[in-house]
């Protein structure tokens with residue numbers, strides 16, 4: 082009997098302090114220690130504890146890549162509809178010794194092709210002859226990161242990207258050469274990257290993190306990998322996360338990127354560099370594996386994290402706060418939802434509360 086009295090007293094104390102806290106808190110509650118502290122002897126799965134710290138993100142979006150090749154010193158000749166790139170010094174006594182087609186993504190030595198007198202041979206400017214255009218990409222991204230000190234993110238990811246290149250334009254001789262058409266209609270590439278981010282501001286349930294993703298592209302199709310060499314790519318973005326609960330977030334990420342690749346022109350010892358700066362806009366979700374399993378008892382309506390027979394459970398789905406404050410998961414009071422009786426007084430009270438900011442997080 083005494084045991085029960087103690088329990089009830091403890092419960093009253095606990096709910097009392099809990100509500101008092103909830104009344105005062107208008108901001109984020111995520112960082113606060115949960116009001117419920119389970120007894121020490123409760124068993125916890127260490128694996129779940131570790132796994133719950135890993136944020137898993139899935140996102141997709143749209144990207145545009147600029148292509149810019151510096152062809153200063155090169156010449157281009159056109160035979161029919163095909164354009165041939167001629168390295169500097171490959172024309173002797175009016176004869177073309179060496180030329181390439183498809184030099185953007187898979188150069189082919191076409192030194193067998195000899196221009197006729199009717200074919201155009203145009204020498205580009207030695208300092209500013211270039212080719213530029215755009216491509217589009219659809220990325221699908223998977224990333225993992227952990228949060229350190231509630232401010233820093235460190236992680237890694239993988240992106241699969243479908244990618245196309247539109248026609249490129251010459252800055253010179255465009256009227257005679259027309260545009261350069263690559264054969265890349267849809268290429269597939271994979272990216273692997275490491276990431277590091279710093280949260281610079283937090284506004285209610287929104288987190289804003291400046292992050293850098295540095296990695297390597299792997300051209301899976303259309304690009305001749307035996308001739309291609311590239312360094313790392315550098316992607317800088319702003320990760321915007323909207324927290325719906327401890328375990329569920331929607332994410333938005335605009336970003337800009339710097340990268341380039343070198344395409345070797347076989348047998349000439351020369352190579353053409355293509356600058357490929359890009360921008361992306363991606364949206365997705367971010368999840369954590371929940372720290373506790375969901376309570377399996379149907380009849381149990383506990384909302385907070387709680388204990389059955391020495392095991393801890395959560396009472397909420399992962400997209401809801403696990404230890405919700407007063408009104409946090411159901412901002413509208415039940416009695417206000419049902420307008421069966423005259424509740425003018427209650428509604429007035431409710432409005433007053435809102436004005437004081439008690440529900441301003443909603």
Ligand SMILES: [Zn+2]
Nearest residue numbers: 376378381383
């Ligand atoms: Zn339960």
